[in-house]
Amino acid sequence: MFRYLLVFAGFLLTGCTIEQQYEFEEDFSGKYGLQIDLSSVYALMGDSAESASPLAEVNVDSMIMELNKLEGISGAMISEKEGMLDLTYQFSSMETLNKTMVDQNMNNLINDSASMKQSSPQFSKKGKSIYYHWEGFDKATVDSWEEFKGMEEMIRYKLTMRFPRPIKKIDNKSATLSADNKTLTIEGSLMDFIQNKIDLNMKVKL
Secondary structure (H helix, E strand, O other): OHHHHHHHHOOOOOOEEEEEEEEEOOOOOEEEEEEEEOHHHHHHHHHHOHHHOHHHHEOHHHHHHHHHHOOOEEEEEEEEEOOEEEEEEEEOOHHHHHHHHHOHHHHOOEOOOOOOOEOOOEEEEEOOEEEEEOOOEOHHHHHHOHHHOOOHHHEEEEEEEEOOOOOOEEOOOOOEEOOOOOEEEEEEEHHHHHOOOOOOOEEEEO
16 A cells, blocks of 8 residues: 555645554454545645546546455445545455555556555564564665655655554554554654655564
């Protein structure tokens, strides 16, 4: 899904906030959400905002169909209302969630640039520990975003993960925990993540 963020972000250099959300149940089924706040962009564009929607670059119906066709995925929805774009779906297991990250049919539904090559984030579980693996973008992709230097704070990225039990330990220093210790958050400018200045790899012990 990080691939899709770059496609959207190319249209949103006037400013936006992007949030990816993972909510896990006790059996590690759960809900995925991608939310992009375009309200500040739309406020600037006025009447022309609707025609500039990033959804114009996505075959929405086919994307929903492909998601719901994946075994273990249900309830996929994409909507845009008052400058807030939302994509959500339910997943039956951590393995199913990983498949949505790498499915080639999904990638083909976006007018994707060949230069935007990256690994797909993957979850794994061992004992009471959850691992989030992210190798980041290749050098060509990082270099291609150099032209936007100085505009780093215009696009913000936020990653949240909520677990059914309190987090006992996390090895990523960029992460913050909620008051009940069940939700972790990592956030910064999107450029910081593209340039690997903020590490997303982590081990979470429940």
